[in-house]
Amino acid sequence: EMSRGLGDVYKRQDEKFLANVIHLIEEHISDSELNVNALCEWTDINNKQMYRKIKQLTGMTPVEYIKSIRMKKAAMLLKQQKFTVAEVMYMVGFSNHSYFSKCFQAEFGMTPKQYV
Numbered sequence: 001e002m003s004r005g006l007g008d009v010y011k012r013q014d015e016k017f018l019a020n021v022i023h024l025i026e027e028h029i030s031d032s033e034l035n036v037n038a039l040c041e042w043t044d045i046n047n048k049q050m051y052r053k054i055k056q057l058t059g060m061t062p063v064e065y066i067k068s069i070r071m072k073k074a075a076m077l078l079k080q081q082k083f084t085v086a087e088v089m090y091m092v093g094f095s096n097h098s099y100f101s102k103c104f105q106a107e108f109g110m111t112p113k114q115y116v
Contacts, residue, residue, distance in 0.1 A: 017043075018057050025069045032093045036062040070094070071107040078116050085112045 024042050028034040039062065040050050054062045070092040077088045086097065089112075094100035104112050 014053070014057055017053060021054070021065075022069065025066055026073070028093075029070060029073055030091050030093050032095050034066065034093055036066070039066070067103055068107065071104055074100075074104060074112070075108060075115065078112060081116065085116070088112070 020043065021039060024039060025034065028038070036047065036050060039045075040047055043050070045053070050062055054060065054065050058065050060068060074088050074092045077083055077091060078085070083091065089095075089097060089100040092100075094103075101111050104110075104115070108115060
């Protein structure tokens with residue numbers, strides 16, 4: 001019973017950690033400088049720990065995780081059909097059109113233009 005309680009505590013801490021990371025990424029999503037080092041600074045966790053925790057909780061590396069959140073946000077914005085692909089690209093922190101397109105295609109199997 002005791003050990004299970006501890007497991008729950010860790011699980012809650014992990015959920016809180018991940019929720020905080022997601023919040024930080026979403027808050028700074030339009031900033032092209034947003035990267036793993038910035039996340040480490042804001043959460044006061046070193047690079048190794050950040051890598052281990054994110055990988056353990058999401059199955060992705062921190063770099064992949066940030067990118068996947070950027071892509072999901074991009075898809076959400078494109079769906080609204082209020083913005084051009086270029087506007088959305090900047091809104092989610094990309095400045096290179098072909099790289100943005102490549103990342104988007106890797107995530108969703110189609111280009112941003114096709115998605116729209």
